[in-house]
Amino acid sequence: MNVIYVLLLTILSVICFFLLLKVYKLRKDNILILNERDRLTSQHGEDFNRLLANIFDSLPLPVMVKDSGNDLKYIYWNTEAEIKMGWKREDALGKTDIDILGEKEGTRIREIDKQVLQNRKRIISDEIVEKDGKKIGDVQLIKVVLEHRTVEPWVLMVWWDVTALKEAQRKAEEADHLKATFITNMTHEIRTPLNAIAGFSRLILNGNPEEQKVYSEVVEHNIDILLKLMNDIWDIAQIEANMISFDYSRFNINDMLGDLESLFCLPSDKDMSVIISCDKNAEGCAVYSDKTKLFRVMNGLIKNAIKFTSEGTIKFGSELINGGDMVRLYVSDTGRGIPEDKREEIFERFVKLDDFTQGAGLGLFVCKKLIHSLGGEIGLDSEEGKGSTFWVKLPVSKD
Secondary structure: OHHHHHHHHHHHHHHHHHHHHHHHHHHHHHHHHHHHHHHHHHHHHHHHHHHHHHHHHHOOOOEEEEEHHHOOEEEEEOHHHHHHHOOOHHHHOOOOHHHHHOHHHHHHHHHHHHHHHHHOOOEEEEEEEEEOOEEEEEEEEEEEEEEEOOEEEEEEEEEEEOHHHHHHHHHHHHHHHHHHHHHHHHHHHHHHHHHHHHHHHHHHHHOOHHHHHHHHHHHHHHHHHHHHHHHHHHHHHHHHOOOOOOOOEEEEHHHHHHHHHHHHOOOOOOOOOEEEEEEEOOOOOEEEEOHHHHHHHHHHHHHHHHHOOOOEEEEEEEEEEHHHOEEEEEEEEOOOOOOHHHOOOOOOOOOOOOOOOOOOOOHHHHHHHHHHHOOOEEEEEEEOOOEEEEEEEEEOOOO
């Protein structure tokens, strides 16, 4: 019996030993499996984080994240944020908005962030982003609170530049305003000479020969006004649509001034209270430009001077400047002059210094557009009550 008992104990011991060995092996394998799972999970998490970073870096929008638990300092800053804000990621991370945008703008944004964190609500707003007091652009911005059970909330901020959109909206509104102004002004400017033409045409039928001559001159004058108005409208339409054509050639400036001189400076049997003269100082000067367009600009400037000069002198001419590289054409008068606050806007459309003077306020606008298209400059010098000098500068052709 003792032998049998010992034998059974031995067998049971061997069985227990193998069972323990098996359990140990299974536990070891399980640990290896768990470690591999953790390794794969960790690797997957790192891969996923890299994927997210690549996605955010590829977005054409600035994406930034701030940590509310660390004084709202930046903990994420994508590539587009580097481009738009002008701060490298390594320089921006760990900084606050005050560090990046300055005290005033940074404090303003910080207050908005605090409101977002307090209300836990997403906000979308239109903002003007500034840096060091300078406007970066108009943006539309969205801020969202990101919450996690183990860390303080983060503030996610994404914004996109709407400067071009705002500018397009402004131009559309300006175009609507200009269209309405244009229709109003043109209706008035066209109706005035048409009424004169219609009225005096009827008087011609019933007048004596002397009266008919006077009435005919009035009708002819108002037809000229209408024709000029139509030409200005046509030119503006072509210029705005980039459809106006130019006929460039090399010509002598004094030859063109001679044509203007024969038009405005011929002796007249009328009592002239304004003396018109021409000074051709740019001897032998040639330019490569459109002679017809330049002649029209100078013709318009001289006629303007005549319109606003009741007595005194009008002088037009040329002179070389900038060491002979540029020629300056000018029209000077002793008229009423132009108020200082009107000198900047005098070349804009529909600007008139005197509402009682005939004209639609388009002439100088057309002159400016034509000269700029010819690659020149146009401007004025004036003293109220003493007169004005309108000038055009063009490069000299030395070929």
